[in-house]
Amino acid sequence: MSAFILDRRAAVGAMLSFGLLSGCASATGRRHFFSRDPFGLGVAAGDPAPDGFVIWTRLAPDPMADDGGMPAFAIPLGWELAADPQFRTIVQSGTAEALPDNAHAVHVELAGLRPHRPYWYRFHAPGGAVSEIGCARTLPPPGAQVERIRIASVGCQDYESGFYTAFAHLAREEAIDAVFHYGDYIYEFGRRAKNPLRRHVGPETMTLADYRRRYAQYKADPDLRAAHAAAAFIPSFDDHEVDDNWAARHGKDGDPLRFAARKAAALKAWYEHMPVRAALRPGTATRYFRRFDFGDLVRMHVLDTRSHRSDQLCEPRRDGCRPAYDPARTMLGDGQERWLGNGLSGGSRWNFIAQQVQMMPFDVRRDGAQQAVRSTDNWNGYPHARQRIIDLIAQRRLTNVVVGSGDMHQHVVGSIPRNPDDPESPAIASEFLASSISSGGSGSPRHSFQQDALRHNPNVALLANQRGYQVYDVSRAHWNASIAVIDQVDHPGGRKTDLARFVVEHERPGPLRA
Structure with a gap:
């Protein structure tokens, strides 16, 4: 049976009952309603501001189909925003067009809301289908004195490596103001032989249809849907949204033209599936780094450590390769470095540098090895670029810098020392590297090696x-900082415990056990 039923009179009547019909609903004038739930990918909110945020959904009654089970024309979609979860007080409502060019996803940028409070939202499709309800909080007013906020940090969710139970627990956390997703929202690989319980649909992602299908598979997960419905996300991307360890114009297959086409498809699909603003729609001048102020308490600098970096040295690692680190090599690019430097002088109580890969010096040698080994894909492979950030913090005499990161599939808490070549030198900033949601499997307290x-x-x-x-x-x-761990991700229902708690004092960089 078709995923949708065309019946103009029935659909128009249903839309009128919701007050959804507008003069610009569809250029073709066609309407339809669905024989299967069109909201199987859930709802999401993101990129909050003091007066609003983005609300997102995608119509996909057949998510694994190339077209999501949707027709090749625009569908008008209604939305409501309420001051209460029962929707007794509707604050705003309207319509948005779900366009085939955007995989029938919608991004509604809300404005005119009250600061620092929760709102609830939902969508209506023709024929009476109603989405689940999502909740998100607006940011505090600019410069307002704020006493407390709560931010979560998540990422690295390889579908084949395990279940998303951590997201189910995150959805139950109290009063989360925003969730920072550091990246690796999807993994681009084709089917692998690791875990027979969950399999990627399709081959390694190369085309726009491939990436759309992969996002649909991930976003259909009920635990991920629950986390999105519970709080606003501030998403960034790392490498697996495009290609393992990509850097600017460089992909792993060595063909620049082929990689350019692949990256364009990947970033379009990322935009289509993330609750972000239209300013992040991919294009030649798109700037993915951006800033969020939580009143005067926290200034959050969301970096992009992929699009502007120099290519990695000795990556993949090869015996005998000795990286030669030119001072001109960059992780952020000149423009983003200047932007970060300007933002760090904003006068907020805390500066949170939210980014993708480990910044602190870290020796990854295996037990028994005599020589230090450092990754060339994170900031350890860009020592001069890291030193410029450290010097900037030192010159400004900032004692309030906290770095958030991910990518390593482990929880790592530590200090960024003033001299990275001497890890015992005084701390210039604190770093909290959040472990993966599923990547790496259930794991253990420490790698055996x-x-x-x-x-x-x-x-x-x-x-x-x-x-x-x-x-x-x-x-x-x-x-x-609370460090949450899940006892296993091989099966649903893993238990969550707080492994440890740390505290950073405002005038004293470096984490202390609480």
């Missing part, structure tokens, strides 16, 4: 090879 890792990394206070997420409860005097 890395029992001595803390001895080689004196700036690191915690290293845990377990899945989970982190929550930052921020006050004016303290940055409190």
Whole structure:
């Protein structure tokens, strides 16, 4: 049976009953309603501001089909925003066009709302289909004195490596102001032989249809849907949304023209499936780094560590390769470095540098090895670029910088030292690297081959090879971090515990066990 039924009179009547019909609903004048739930990918909110945020959904009654089971014309979609979860007080409502050129996804940029409070939203499709209800909070007013906010940090959710139970627990966390997703929302690989319980549909993603299908498979997961419905996300991307370890114009297959087409498809699909503003629609001048102010308490600088970086050296690692680090090499590009420097002088109580890959110096040698080994894909492979950030913090005499990161599939808590070549030198900033949601499988307290890792990394206070997420409860005097771990992701229903708690004092960089 077709995923949709064309019946203009029935659909128009249903839309009138919701007050959804508008003069610009569809250029073709065609209407339809659905024989299957068109909201199987859930709802989401993101990129909050003091007066609003983005609300998102995608119509896809047959998510694994190339077209999502949708017709090749625009569908008018109604939305409602309420001041209460029962929708007794409707604050705003309207219509949006779900266009085939955007995979029938909609991004509604709400404005005119009250600051620092929750709102509830939902969507209506022709024929009476209603989405689940989502909730999101607006940011505090600019410059307002704020006493407390809560931010979660998540990422790395390889579908084949395990279940998304961590997202189910995150959805139950209290009063989360925003969720920072550091990236690796999807993985581009085709089917692998790891986990027979969950399989990627289709081959390695190369085309727009491939990426759309992969996002649909991931977003249909009920635990991920629950997390999106519970709080506003601030998403960024790392490498697997495009291609493993990509850097600017460089992909892993060595063909620049082929990679350019692949990256364009990947970033379009990322935009289509993320609750972000139209300013992040991909184009030649799109700037993915952006800033969020939580009143005067936290200034959040969301970086893009992929689009502007120099290519990695000795990546993949090769025996005998010795990286030669030219000072001109960059992780952020000149423009983003200047932007970050300007933003760090904003006068907020805390500066949160939210980005994708580890910044602190870290020796990844295996037990028994005599020589230090450092990744060339994170900031350890861009030492001069990292030093420029460190010097900037030192010159401004900032004691309030916290770095958030991911990518490593482990929880890592530690300090960024003033001299990265001497990890025991004084801390210039704190770093909280959140573990993966599922990537790496269930894990263990420590990699079997890395029992001595803390001895080689004196700036690191915690290293845990377990899945989970982190929550930052921020006050004016303290940055409190809870490290959540899930006991297993091989089956649904994993249990969550708080492995550890850390605190950073406002005038004293470096995390302390609470």
